Amino acid sequence: MNYQTVEQLTEMKLHAMKLEYARQEELPASSELSFDDRLAMIVTAQYDARVRAKTNRLIKKAELREPTASLSDIDYDSARKLKKTDVVRLADCQWIKSGNNLIITGATGVGKTYLLSAYGRQACMQGYSVKCYRTTRLLTNLTIGKGDGSYNKLMKDLVRPDLLILDDFGMKQLDLGMTQDFLEIIEERYHHQRSVAISAQLPVKDWPSVFKDPTIADAVLDRIVRNAYRFNLKGPSRRPTVEHMPAYADDSASEKEYIEQ
Incomplete structure (x- = not known):
């Protein structure tokens, strides 16, 4: 038996x-x-x-840039101006259920991507679907999609996840086509009450400068910022400096190979 x-x-x-x-x-x-x-x-x-x-x-499936990032491993060094109570308050992901947004700003290297990925991973653990993109690369793919016929499918894919993560927003000014595509993404998710999480070096007050059309900038910011939780990270860069990088025997290795090792 x-x-x-x-x-x-x-x-x-x-x-x-x-x-x-x-x-x-x-x-x-x-x-x-x-x-x-x-x-x-x-x-x-x-x-x-x-x-x-x-x-x-x-x-x-989320393709997080830091797939092992965890809220339990967040460093609350006083220099970061990051309160544990604020981080934990969003750990239940009710803000995603309610269709609210998340904005993380700060200088390069302060840990924006890690915190963003930690919330993405937490959302997955709560059963929410998540998708992460680098903003410029996503908008470039949409531009290409208009030519190869994949635009509509990609746009539909951007609406489906419960949480859409857009990392490195505002690295360069968006041309008119990218500006309109960005509005389309935000408008569709706003219409379906689905959350967006964004990281940026620029403070929110400077975001209008990223868009070619100020009217579109106003429309985008109204849909993102009005119902968003915000973190503004401070402190020195958390990325390893050259003297803390591992040494390699082959000094002829290219910079790309060195970084990837």
């Missing part, structure tokens, strides 16, 4: 249940548990395994 049960669990691909069942069979103390207790442990094992698998799929 035990063999048949194991085979059936295998055939139904209930592998976590099979492992928990086998574990209980090997432990003499399990015989002291009631049937209901043992069944509950077996079902819980399968449920937890499916939750983990779903979370891993969501994290992989």
